[in-house]
Amino acid sequence: VNDLMLEVRAFQRQYQVAVGMSQLTSRALYERLRNRHVVAITHTHLAEPYLLALEQNAGARRWQSIHVAPGEASKSISQAEAIFEQLAEWQCGRDVLLLALGGGVIGDLTGFVAASYMRGVDFIQVPTTLLAMVDSSVGGKTAVNLKAGKNLVGAFWQPIHVSIDPLTLNTLPKRELSAGLAEVIKYGAIIDAEFFGWLEQHHRQILALEPEALMHAIATSVRIKAEIVARDEFERAERALLNFGHTFGHALEAEAQFSGYLHGEAVAVGMVKAAQLSERLGLAVSVDRERLEHLLLACGLPTREQQHFAPERLAARMLGDKKNLKGEVRCILWNGIGRARLPEPVPLALLEEVWRSAR
Numbered sequence: 001v002n003d004l005m006l007e008v009r010a011f012q013r014q015y016q017v018a019v020g021m022s023q024l025t026s027r028a029l030y031e032r033l034r035n036r037h038v039v040a041i042t043h044t045h046l047a048e049p050y051l052l053a054l055e056q057n058a059g060a061r062r063w064q065s066i067h068v069a070p071g072e073a074s075k076s077i078s079q080a081e082a083i084f085e086q087l088a089e090w091q092c093g094r095d096v097l098l099l100a101l102g103g104g105v106i107g108d109l110t111g112f113v114a115a116s117y118m119r120g121v122d123f124i125q126v127p128t129t130l131l132a133m134v135d136s137s138v139g140g141k142t143a144v145n146l147k148a149g150k151n152l153v154g155a156f157w158q159p160i161h162v163s164i165d166p167l168t169l170n171t172l173p174k175r176e177l178s179a180g181l182a183e184v185i186k187y188g189a190i191i192d193a194e195f196f197g198w199l200e201q202h203h204r205q206i207l208a209l210e211p212e213a214l215m216h217a218i219a220t221s222v223r224i225k226a227e228i229v230a231r232d233e234f235e236r237a238e239r240a241l242l243n244f245g246h247t248f249g250h251a252l253e254a255e256a257q258f259s260g261y262l263h264g265e266a267v268a269v270g271m272v273k274a275a276q277l278s279e280r281l282g283l284a285v286s287v288d289r290e291r292l293e294h295l296l297l298a299c300g301l302p303t304r305e306q307q308h309f310a311p312e313r314l315a316a317r318m319l320g321d322k323k324n325l326k327g328e329v330r331c332i333l334w335n336g337i338g339r340a341r342l343p344e345p346v347p348l349a350l351l352e353e354v355w356r357s358a359r
């Protein structure tokens, strides 16, 4: 399977996303790390399988690494502060290059630190979860969480390069792999009916980590995201389509106190809810929602709530979503597979009804 090179054109800079088996030891990465002062940010459990190979191939002038604990709790101001202090103690200058090796937690945290340290330094994303490969490592959104909610402090800060090595998925727990697939399916669902059809045919190969199918799924997802980011980096319109299922999903995650669902699982349920709501509004037909449900289920994802939270509370959570304006809930709905619609206001009572129905 050949390596692929995709371009992301953002306001700040244009950069490449390399996708290929053995990217960790690739020439493209070597060229960016050689002779640089590199500080890698990762988890201890990723050091042996991946960090060592990276370091040996890098040819860096100086190489240091910081290990943070796995889990969403590491995406915090206090964790970022500890990294800032460590960088300063190591006398890292503006020429330091940060390297994020891990999932979305590492990527968002490292990006946030890179955006702020010395008013901004270079960073490279080396995503190791499917979710990070197809979503969080591309597009330049970086953030940490507050007690009041997720991703409330952050910046747009683009990496100088993204290096995706699907071989790193070999050690990823299957549940995490499925959660990442939810975002892959989302791309088909919102904008690319042909890709959706391909996923219906090939999801087994992806779950079995067969290189060709995996590469196609990742590369197509990155291409779609890169195209949307190039057209609307700062989410004034089209980029919002990427939130399909997310307003419902966030409500579920929040009600479950961020412990019951993985993000991708909540998004899977959320996409089905968005499809149900679209049906109710006469925008879409049930066949499309059924196809979506079948594919999600086949990929090991939930399509219905596991615990039953009060519909009023779930709807109220949606009102609290930071993407809302003027106290109304704005949802991404669809006209069917591949045809998501720009955000539109939906009455609270209708949202409650959708949460209540078809459990």
Ligand SMILES: NC(=O)c1ccc[n+]([C@@H]2O[C@H](COP(=O)([O-])OP(=O)(O)OC[C@H]3O[C@@H](n4cnc5c(N)ncnc54)[C@H](O)[C@@H]3O)[C@@H](O)[C@H]2O)c1
Pocket: 043, 046, 070, 071, 072, 075, 102, 103, 104, 105, 106, 108, 128, 129, 130, 131, 132, 135, 136, 137, 138, 139, 140, 141, 142, 150, 151, 168, 169, 170, 171, 172, 173, 176, 263
């Ligand atoms: N910036 C964006 O545009 C964007 C988009 C979507 C999600 N996100 C953020 O991404 C985060 C979720 O990312 P995630 O799903 O990657 O979770 P994660 O980073 O927590 O990783 C999931 C788990 O897998 C482990 N892991 C990672 N790679 C592994 C590997 N190769 N082998 C074995 N274990 C591995 C991690 O230690 C962790 O326990 C959330 O904080 C979310 O807000 C950001």
